[in-house]
Amino acid sequence: MDWMAQLMDDYRATQRLRWTGTLAEYVALVKEQPTITRLAHQRLNDAIRAAGVETTPEGPRYRFFDPVLVGDDAPLRLVMEYLGGAAQGLDVRRRILLLIGPPGSGKSTLVAALKRLVGDYSRTEAGALYGIVDCPIHEEPLHLIPPHLRDAVATDLGVTIEGSLCPRCQQRYDAEGPEAFRVERLVLSEEQRLGVGTFVPGNEKDLSLDHLVGSLDFSKIAEYGSESDPRAFRFDGELEVANRGIMEQAEWLKLPQTYQYELLSLAMERQIKLPRYAMLYLDEVVLAHSNNHEYAKFVADKSNEAMANRVFVVHMPYVVNTVEEQTIYTRMLAQGAVGQTHVAPHTLALAARFAVLTRLEPAADASIDLRLKSRLYDGERIGDVTDASVRALREEHPHEGMTGLSPRDTMNVLTHALGETGVPCVNAIDYLRALKDWIQHERFVGTVGKARDDLEQFRTWIREEWDERVRTDVQKAFIHAFETSAQTLLDAYLTHAEAWGLKEQVPDPVTGDLRDPDTAFLRQIEERIGVSEIAASAFREEILKKAGALARRGGRFEWDTHPRLKEALSDKLFADAKQLMVGALTTKTPDPEQQEKLADVQARLKDAGYCDHCAQAALQYVGWLIQRPAPEKGAQ
Structure with a gap:
């Protein structure tokens, strides 16, 4: 019953995190460990770096991302540039981090991993953070220090104190004083709606700013006698929920401008305006993501110029290396029903080659067709081609991989192939047949940026590659x-x-x-x-x-x-x-x-x-x- 012992160990570890104390006791903790007062960007930056950083010729490589995303580390280095600058209080902290890429390029996967990370890190001693008990937004306890004392306190503790009390805590402070407050250890969790918020736009008719900023509790208005009494307001919008951690905004560019400006205001001023109340200070990393089409429309509209200047854009393309693409498929198969089916050797490699071919842009050198270019990107060095010439090839199209077949499309073809076989095995022949059917019925055309003739050519190329691979396998077997x-x-x-x-x-x-x-x-x-x-x-x-x-x-x-x-x-x-x-x-x-x-x-x-x-x-x-x-x- 090892799992039962582990379950009890986990429970006891969770109980040890349930610390509560007075403001004075919290101040004593801050003196011992000033990092517990870190702001959201600092904490997330430190959490990622805690997993390890390697030095490579291309730049730093952050080990946290290894099990998360496969492919070029350049977009991830940009994410870390944003977090590193924001952690130091630079102007980049006043911007939304906007991830742009085609469907299935890993945007949501990256954000989901970061949301899990802030929760996991908050359970460690290095990532400990604390909040005011019964505060609706779990704010930093040092907000209880009045403005005229903050400089002295900050100098004494060696920390920075930023922000102000929420309306409800301010009302309580005015009535009862600082000794009425207690402090607790926080464990951030999306499931518990603490420190992790997510807003996904739905039907426009159902959209309401209440989902972001909270709303009045009409049942409390009669009790407290006024709509402006903070006790009659629900601080349960996603922006309040995300305080101290991460706010994810899916498909941000599809939102009406009113909603877009709400997030911009939060990113720029660290504050949002609540109806009938003063500005509410919130400390959180705002992560938004959207697709290529919406972003192209956004930047083409001149009226969005000021808004575009207030986002930090990271382009997240598909991978253009077939080995990395195959690794993505292996992970996806392990999570789905197809993962229970035997996938024959070379099947995923051929599928990866086809997908990568749909993502590549023609080289300026006409002697390098897309098939050769794919092999060069895989690390093969053919003829007099050098690493330097491959780097130059990549620089011809800086955003290569922003169109093409997605990993989900490949899974759809494999699923179709499995349905046609009638046996618990999918091989390259099955895949090629299913792929032919998808191409002929134009299920890819218009979604991958390639004409049907191009897709037929790519299929011919991977068919030739399969012929060579299977012949070699059988030859070796003989x-x-x-x-x-x-x-x-x-x-x-x-x-x-x-x-x-x-x-x-x-x-x-x-x-x-x-x-x-x-x-x-x-x-x-x-x-x-x-x-x-x-x-x-x-x-x-x-x-x-x-x-x-x-x-x-x-x-x-x-x-x-x-x-x-x-x-x-x-x-x-x-x-x-x-x-x-x-x-x-x-x-x-x-x-x-x-x-x-x-x-x-x-x-x-x-x-x-x-x-x-x-x-x-x-x-x-x-x-x-x-x-x-x-x-x-x-x-x-």
């Missing part, structure tokens, strides 16, 4: 299944190469008669990896030196010791195995030997991540590939 044959082939190559080098003869394996070395056999191997007749001598000498050096050290030259020779041997054995595959896969009743060898191959494929179903599908597909004539360039 070679591993027949390693004895591979080693025998190598030994024969070494025997004939050595005899050729020493100008000796070799015994015939059947008759024992001495014969000249079989140079035709040597060339069959060498030609498979492009070794010319002129270069053959040097290549054989290199292999013999390697084998000799290993032998002197007591080692053995294995069939996979030399990468190029391994490739040649693999290709030779695979070519020899073609007939076996064709015969076994096209014959209704394969003979026992064929069945046994194919079973060995299928077992190797399973070791590589295939299941019985997708291994059989891969073998059948490769059997078809090796029988078909070579397609014309550009054909599907």
Whole structure:
């Protein structure tokens, strides 16, 4: 019952956080740990940095974001620039942090992670913070210090005191004095509506500023005799709820200007105006997010120029690296129903390649098509391409990735493929078929910024990539299944190469008669990896030196010791195995030997991540590939 023990430990830890005391006791805590009075931006900045910061050539890398978002760290560094400047009290603190990006680019994911973080951090000693008991906005207890004493108190404690009492606490202070107040430890929580607020615009007819700033409690007006009595006001709007933490505003640019200005006023002045009351001070990080289309309309409208100057914009594009995109899919699958289904090797890689291709912009260099550009972004260095030239390629389109297929679109295609298979497995063939259906029915056109012909071309490219990948997998499976044959082939190559080098003869394996070395056999191997007749001598000498050096050290030259020779041997054995595959896969009743060898191959494929179903599908597909004539360039 380890989980039960953990449950009790968690409960006891929560109980230890339930500290209450007097203002004097709180002041004593501040003297010991001045950081408990930090403002919201400072606390969030410190919470992120507490997870660790690495120095990289591109700039700081913040470990907190590693399990949150995948891809380029540049947008996250901008977020930290904003928080770092705001934590120091710079002018950037007076702006809304606005995240702009296409659907599925991680905006909401980032905000959700930050909202969880402020809660988790408030439970630690380093992130401790305190509020006034029974204050509707849980404000900083040092607000109880009158303005004329603050400078002296701030100097004595080594802190900054900013803000004023809320109307309800001010009324109570005037009536009862500071000794009437008690202080409590706060644990921020979205579920408890403490320190984390969220406003999502709905139907315009249902919109009300009350959702943001609170409203009158009409049942209390009769009790207290006045609408202006702060005890008759509900301080339950999302802006009050978010005090001391984070306020999330989803789809901010879709809101009427009245609502937009309410958040701007909060960001700029740290205050909001309540009906019938004085300005209310609030301390919170205002995070807004919206999509590309709404932002384009916003900046195009000249009447929004002043407002646009009061936001700190961070563009959050899709990733343009297929490995990172595949990581996103893996995380999404682990959270959904498709995650219970086997996904065959390479399926996600191909889906990632297609998605990334839809996000790329054409290079100025016409010799670099989008397929090559994608490979360069993945880290491949082809020809004379260098890291510097790839950086220059990226700089051609600073906001590349702001359009294209979203990860959610890919999940939709995979779900469609799963529905068509009828088996608990999705492989690359299933994905390609489903993708073709989506393209033909124009489910992507108009949403990814690419024409149907472009999408068909991308599908052709990933189909070619699949052909190469699956052929290689099956080839490797054959070679591993027949390693004895591979080693025998190598030994024969070494025997004939050595005899050729020493100008000796070799015994015939059947008759024992001495014969000249079989140079035709040597060339069959060498030609498979492009070794010319002129270069053959040097290549054989290199292999013999390697084998000799290993032998002197007591080692053995294995069939996979030399990468190029391994490739040649693999290709030779695979070519020899073609007939076996064709015969076994096209014959209704394969003979026992064929069945046994194919079973060995299928077992190797399973070791590589295939299941019985997708291994059989891969073998059948490769059997078809090796029988078909070579397609014309550009054909599907």
